Amino acid sequence: MSEQNQHLDAIQDIRRMMKRSSKFLSLSGLSGIAAGCWALIGAYFAYDWIAEYYNNYGDNGYSGAIFQKLKFNLLLLAAAVLTAALVSAFFFTWRRANKNKLPLWDHTTRSLTLNMLIPLITGGLLILAMLSYNEWRFVGPLSLVFYGLALVNASKYTINDILYLGLSEIVLGLLNTQFIGYGLYFWAVGFGVLHIIYGFAMWWQNERRPVQDY
Amino acid sequence: MANSTNPISGLNKIFDNRIRLGVMSVLMVNEEISFNDLKQMMEVTDGNLATHLVTLEESGFLKVHKGFIGRKTNTTYSITRTGQKAFGDHIVALEQMIKGMK
Numbered sequence: 001m002s003e004q005n006q007h008l009d010a011i012q013d014i015r016r017m018m019k020r021s022s023k024f025l026s027l028s029g030l031s032g033i034a035a036g037c038w039a040l041i042g043a044y045f046a047y048d049w050i051a052e053y054y055n056n057y058g059d060n061g062y063s064g065a066i067f068q069k070l071k072f073n074l075l076l077l078a079a080a081v082l083t084a085a086l087v088s089a090f091f092f093t094w095r096r097a098n099k100n101k102l103p104l105w106d107h108t109t110r111s112l113t114l115n116m117l118i119p120l121i122t123g124g125l126l127i128l129a130m131l132s133y134n135e136w137r138f139v140g141p142l143s144l145v146f147y148g149l150a151l152v153n154a155s156k157y158t159i160n161d162i163l164y165l166g167l168s169e170i171v172l173g174l175l176n177t178q179f180i181g182y183g184l185y186f187w188a189v190g191f192g193v194l195h196i197i198y199g200f201a202m203w204w205q206n207e208r209r210p211v212q213d214y
Numbered sequence: 215m216a217n218s219t220n221p222i223s224g225l226n227k228i229f230d231n232r233i234r235l236g237v238m239s240v241l242m243v244n245e246e247i248s249f250n251d252l253k254q255m256m257e258v259t260d261g262n263l264a265t266h267l268v269t270l271e272e273s274g275f276l277k278v279h280k281g282f283i284g285r286k287t288n289t290t291y292s293i294t295r296t297g298q299k300a301f302g303d304h305i306v307a308l309e310q311m312i313k314g315m316k
Contacts, residue, residue, distance in 0.1 A: 007308045010235060014305065017239035021247070021255055107244075107251045 024108040024158045026097035029207055032165075032199025034088035036192045042081035043188035046074055050184070096207065108157055116154040119146050140183025144173030144190045159206065165198040225307040226300055228273055233258055233266045238301045241276060241293040249289045267291065275300060 019025070053070050097104040123146025127139055151166030169190050176186040229235045236256050240247060253263050270276045275297030279290045293301075 004312055007311050010229075011305070011308055011312075013232065013235060014239040017236045017255065018243045021240040021251075022243040103254055106254055107247065 020102075020108075022108065022157070024106075024112045026093055026100060026102055026104065027158050027162070027202075028092040028096040029199040029201070029203030029205075030092040030096075031089035032195045032202060034092060034199075035085035036195030036197075036199060038081050038084045038088065039191035039195065040188060040193075042077055043184060043192060045077055047184060049073060049077075112154050112157040115157060116150045119150040119153055122146065123149070137180045138177070140186055141173045141176040141180075144169050144176060144186060146173075147190070148173060159202060161198055161202050161205075165194060168194055168198075225311070226304045228269065228275070229301070229304050231266065233263065234270055237263075237266065237270060237291075238275065238293070238297065241291060242298070242301060246279070246290045246292045249291070252291070270297070273297075273300075 049070060053066070094104055123142060126146070127142050130136075130138060130142075148166045148169030148171075151162050151169060153166075155163035155166060172186055172190045172194070176183060179186070229238065233256055237252060240252065240255060249263070249267075252267075253260065256263060267276070267278075271278055273296075275294055277292050277294055279292070281288045281290065
């Protein structure tokens with residue numbers, strides 16, 4: 001090996017180690033696509049149930065056993081969508097890490113998780129607090145805004161595309177504050193459509209062919 | 215610096231080794247990193263990594279912090295000013311070597 005190649009090798013080594021040690025690069029675009037699909041399925045069911053409630057019990061208002069049942073069902077649906085999205089997101093990312101022979105749980109994943117959870121838990125608690133005052137109008141906008149902030153914060157520790165996904169979610173959430181009552185549509189776009197678009201873009205850029213850069 | 219025109223002067227013998235170079239690269243972009251994380255990234259044995267870390271510590275390039283998580287020791291490392299400078303000089307020298315050879 002010539003001396004020049006040796007020096008080039010050294011520089012490539014340095015670059016690789018810097019990148020690999022500070023960013024979690026195994027995040028799979030397929031994770032986003034899967035999460036987006038689950039969100040759209042969930043939104044479809046929620047829309048259906050809510051429409052049915054209004055058709056049959058139009059004058060019942062927001063109290064009574066039937067309304068409580070709808071609320072309970074929607075909560076269950078939300079939990080199911082979240083679980084399905086997390087499990088499939090985890091699966092595709094685990095598969096990609098495995099393929100690239102990189103650890104799934106190292107200190108980059110730890111910083112990523114921590115930086116994502118801080119805004120996410122803050123937003124979640126804020127929304128719960130508002131619900132306890134019967135203030136439900138901002139559930140949609142705030143969940144989008146705080147999810148967006150979580151992504152922006154986490155983007156420093158992973159693939160850069162996450163920054164733009166986060167910014168889009170924030171804009172969408174803020175827009176939603178001017179269209180209160182259309183929360184479900186904004187949710188479907190934010191958690192469904194945007195995830196699918198960005199997931200596909202990430203997959204197209206980074207995963208179509210095997211990466212040599214690791 | 216009188217010898218700044220000579221690119222070879224910036225090349226640091228200590229960074230000739232792949233593991234030592236790798237450790238320094240990781241420390242440049244991470245404020246603090248544990249022994250186990252380093253081991254996982256370098257894919258080396260405990261003893262091997264420890265030897266190289268001692269060399270770097272003795273050159274004044276990194277600081278060692280000994281701590282505990284419960285009863286287990288948790289040793290973390292961070293880069294020193296001297297280390298940052300030496301590493302920066304080394305990279306500049308590498309670049310100049312490559313440019314000079316073209």
